[in-house]
Amino acid sequence: MIEFKNVSKVYNGGVKAIDNVNFKVENGEFVILIGPSGCGKTTLLRMVNQLEDISEGDIILNNTSVKQSNKIEMRRKIGYVIQSNGLFPNMTIEKNVMIVPDLLGWDRKKQQDRFNYLMELIGLHPDEYRKRYPHELSGGQQQRVGVARALAADPPVMLMDEPFGALDPIIRTKLQEEFLQIQKEVNKTILFVSHDIDEAVKMGDKVALLRGGKMMQYDYPSEILHHPANDFVSEFVGQDRVLKSTSLYSVKDLVDEVSLDSYHEADSAQPVNEDTSLRIVISKLLNQEADQLVVEDKQGNKKGKLTLELVEKFLHKEVKETPNR
Amino acid sequence: MQTIIDFFNYFSNNYSQILEYTVEHVQLVGLAIIISILIGVPLGIYLTTNEDLAGTVLQISSIMMTIPSIALFGIMIPILSTIGQGIGFLPALIALVLYSQLPIIRNTYTGINNVDPNIRDAAKGLGMTTMQRLLKVEIPNAMPLIMAGIRTATVLNIGIGAIAAYIGAGGLGSLINQGISRSNNTMVLVGAVVVSILAILVDYLLKYIEKRFTPKGIKN
Ligand SMILES: Nc1ncnc2c1ncn2[C@@H]1O[C@H](COP(=O)(O)OP(=O)(O)O)[C@@H](O)[C@H]1O
Ligand SMILES: [Mg+2]
Numbered sequence: 001m002i003e004f005k006n007v008s009k010v011y012n013g014g015v016k017a018i019d020n021v022n023f024k025v026e027n028g029e030f031v032i033l034i035g036p037s038g039c040g041k042t043t044l045l046r047m048v049n050q051l052e053d054i055s056e057g058d059i060i061l062n063n064t065s066v067k068q069s070n071k072i073e074m075r076r077k078i079g080y081v082i083q084s085n086g087l088f089p090n091m092t093i094e095k096n097v098m099i100v101p102d103l104l105g106w107d108r109k110k111q112q113d114r115f116n117y118l119m120e121l122i123g124l125h126p127d128e129y130r131k132r133y134p135h136e137l138s139g140g141q142q143q144r145v146g147v148a149r150a151l152a153a154d155p156p157v158m159l160m161d162e163p164f165g166a167l168d169p170i171i172r173t174k175l176q177e178e179f180l181q182i183q184k185e186v187n188k189t190i191l192f193v194s195h196d197i198d199e200a201v202k203m204g205d206k207v208a209l210l211r212g213g214k215m216m217q218y219d220y221p222s223e224i225l226h227h228p229a230n231d232f233v234s235e236f237v238g239q240d241r242v243l244k245s246t247s248l249y250s251v252k253d254l255v256d257e258v259s260l261d262s263y264h265e266a267d268s269a270q271p272v273n274e275d276t277s278l279r280i281v282i283s284k285l286l287n288q289e290a291d292q293l294v295v296e297d298k299q300g301n302k303k304g305k306l307t308l309e310l311v312e313k314f315l316h317k318e319v320k321e322t323p324n325r
Numbered sequence: 326m327q328t329i330i331d332f333f334n335y336f337s338n339n340y341s342q343i344l345e346y347t348v349e350h351v352q353l354v355g356l357a358i359i360i361s362i363l364i365g366v367p368l369g370i371y372l373t374t375n376e377d378l379a380g381t382v383l384q385i386s387s388i389m390m391t392i393p394s395i396a397l398f399g400i401m402i403p404i405l406s407t408i409g410q411g412i413g414f415l416p417a418l419i420a421l422v423l424y425s426q427l428p429i430i431r432n433t434y435t436g437i438n439n440v441d442p443n444i445r446d447a448a449k450g451l452g453m454t455t456m457q458r459l460l461k462v463e464i465p466n467a468m469p470l471i472m473a474g475i476r477t478a479t480v481l482n483i484g485i486g487a488i489a490a491y492i493g494a495g496g497l498g499s500l501i502n503q504g505i506s507r508s509n510n511t512m513v514l515v516g517a518v519v520v521s522i523l524a525i526l527v528d529y530l531l532k533y534i535e536k537r538f539t540p541k542g543i544k545n
């Protein structure tokens with residue numbers, strides 16, 4: 001657990017980068033720090049692993065004040081990923097990934113097993129990449145290796161500063177999805193900086209929105225989108241916020257809330273499965289070719305018909321209610 | 326034509342003497358460079374942590390470079406005479422060490438300072454100690470520049486080392502020195518050519534060593 005208690009940061013020269021921030025990241029939670037450039041995201045993140053001093057207040061990491069911890073030992077228990085990957089050009093991929101286990105004195109066998117596991121996890125063939133150097137990899141591959149390196153000693157906490165920010169949109173989307181899969185397996189407590197609201201909504205269990213060093217809103221993505229705390233939040237998430245929120249829901253969520261229209265064999269309708277995001281559903285429905293869709297479960301049983309009216313009904317329910325999830 | 330014939334005649338008649346001078350020369354320069362590395366590299370690294378001192382030290386060492394070698398030898402004679410070492414090997418060694426400092430300190434300092442701040446940040450964030458960062462990340466990545474500085478200093482020292490013969494330090498400068506006082510142009514020429522060849526060979530050798538010492542991942 002990471003708990004920020006009245007945290008402020010004043011840089012030399014008087015810039016107040018963080019202004020009395022309070023929030024908690026629970027164990028296993030994936031929290032996105034978001035806000036405009038210069039709002040203090042990086043500063044806040046770097047105070048956790050003490051790459052920056054805390055001017056006022058404290059950060060409690062797993063029941064210990066980070067100020068009181070031994071910095072070197074603490075950092076080895078925190079995975080750290082940065083935008084420009086920060087891989088060491090002089091080391092092979094294996095040496096890079098195994099840097100923290102090496103510092104911790106793991107034996108050769110344990111390191112090798114861990115390397116193989118991590119490379120499989122990030123989708124790179126261990127033997128093919130073991131002896132390569134960072135410059136021999138693409139940007140996306142380097143960033144994956146950066147993630148593997150951060151995970152190497154199995155730290156309970158991960159700090160990630162715009163890890164996919166420098167990648168082109170297609171690769172970025174791919175890595176986001178891969179990382180969500182990885183998180184399902186490793187279940188870390190993650191603080192992840194982003195400036196992209198779509199990324200935040202898609203990835204985060206919760207979103208912390210900063211502005212000028214102050215916390216504007218800390219809540220579930222659906223709440224940020226449906227119930228912005230103030231005009232700034234509302235403007236930041238964009239006027240299309242309800243549309244954005246549709247990627248938070250799957251067909252299954254809708255089926256749980258509203259009942260589908262009944263389906264007759266004679267109806268012409270495209271099939272969708274229950275895991276499809278509502279955003280895709282809307283897009284399909286707006287497409288000329290299909291004004292209705294038929295929902296199929298995993299076995300291919302047709303459960304009923306889905307129309308724009310039903311999506312609208314569902315969204316109205318979600319937007320109006322304040323669910324305490 | 327006659328010059329060339331004289332050159333080779335002199336060379337073959339005085340083969341062992343030339344070799345002896347060459348060995349002396351290499352010993353002087355070699356020892357000077359080893360001492361220079363032991364002083365310059367740690368100093369260059371230390372200066373990256375002390376910006377104010379860095380400016381001063383780099384300035385002093387560039388002023389050092391502008392002092393003509395003959396003047397430097399001259400200055401050292403009275404100083405070292407107090408311990409009975411006014412001329413000979415010791416003053417020559419000290420002068421060469423002083424001349425080597427600028428290229429070695431400056432290149433080490435620049436090399437370490439130029440290591441990508443993101444890489445340094447990652448090293449810190451992953452929990453490396455200052456020493457681990459230096460040994461595992463900063464020095465390896467600064468290696469090409471550090472080695473270039475050592476190479477410059479060595480070639481420079483081979484040249485300046487020839488002048489050290491004037492204060493009785495021996496080496497290939499003795500050929501030039503004696504040649505001038507005896508008006509023997511051939512001797513001067515042999516001395517100059519051997520010094521040049523030595524400089525070129527050593528430069529190649531150091532380039533090879535540089536290649537071996539540069540981590541594979543940072544060659545281009
Ligand atoms: N080392 C520093 N010294 C002084 N000011 C800094 C330093 N780092 C960041 N700042 C300032 O602190 C503020 C927040 O910066 P940062 O945390 O990097 O923002 P973000 O990551 O949200 O873009 C900015 O105004 C920035 O100029
Ligand atoms: Mg930032």
